[in-house]
Amino acid sequence: MLRCASISSRAALALSLIFAAAPAMASAVCEDLWFARNAAFDAEGYCFRSPLGQATFDNSDCSSSVPRVAADMRDFVTRVQDREAALSCAVNTNRRTIDLPMLERRQALSKQPLATATESLCIGYIGPSLDLRAAPDVNAAVIGSIQPGDSVLIAHDGIRGWNFASEVKRVGEDQTSLGWHSGELELCEARAG
Numbered sequence: 001m002l003r004c005a006s007i008s009s010r011a012a013l014a015l016s017l018i019f020a021a022a023p024a025m026a027s028a029v030c031e032d033l034w035f036a037r038n039a040a041f042d043a044e045g046y047c048f049r050s051p052l053g054q055a056t057f058d059n060s061d062c063s064s065s066v067p068r069v070a071a072d073m074r075d076f077v078t079r080v081q082d083r084e085a086a087l088s089c090a091v092n093t094n095r096r097t098i099d100l101p102m103l104e105r106r107q108a109l110s111k112q113p114l115a116t117a118t119e120s121l122c123i124g125y126i127g128p129s130l131d132l133r134a135a136p137d138v139n140a141a142v143i144g145s146i147q148p149g150d151s152v153l154i155a156h157d158g159i160r161g162w163n164f165a166s167e168v169k170r171v172g173e174d175q176t177s178l179g180w181h182s183g184e185l186e187l188c189e190a191r192a193g
Helices: 002-021 025-043 051-056 071-086 103-107
Strands: 115-125 130-133 142-146 151-156 163-169 176-181 188-192
Touching: 025 051, 025 071, 025 103, 025 115, 025 151, 103 176, 142 163, 142 176
Parallel strands: none
Antiparallel strands: 115 151, 115 188, 130 142, 130 176, 151 163, 163 176
């Protein structure tokens, strides 16, 4: 009986994750892409002029009015721009807030993920514990974990054997986490998406 209640809780959690992500999917992906691209510019000292850029990124340490990125980030920024073009993204930068879940956690990442227009959900992960890191690197800071029983939303591309957990929810807890992990999420009680 407890097992059935646990699965029902996980199913309810899974549905809440799916329905929370459903409204304005293209708009949400575009905002995610805008943030990832501009986080790369912010890391190189770009001084944001738009209200959204100034509200989202810290201009106190900016040093350039020309958006540039390090050589190792050029391919990433090009891929983001290509995906933005394919989705006909047009983020309104005249506003002062961005609708990006877990913005503070995303700002803490040292390597941003590339958003996709598709999602999948691992409901009731049953594999080993996995560390979540700030970048796809074994030396990056551990910022969370995936534990057995968690439901994990995947809405970003992986890179070089690393995957990005877009949202990790534990049954019975309100707090969510995200981050890069080097494990596979093949072992789940159920899958959606």
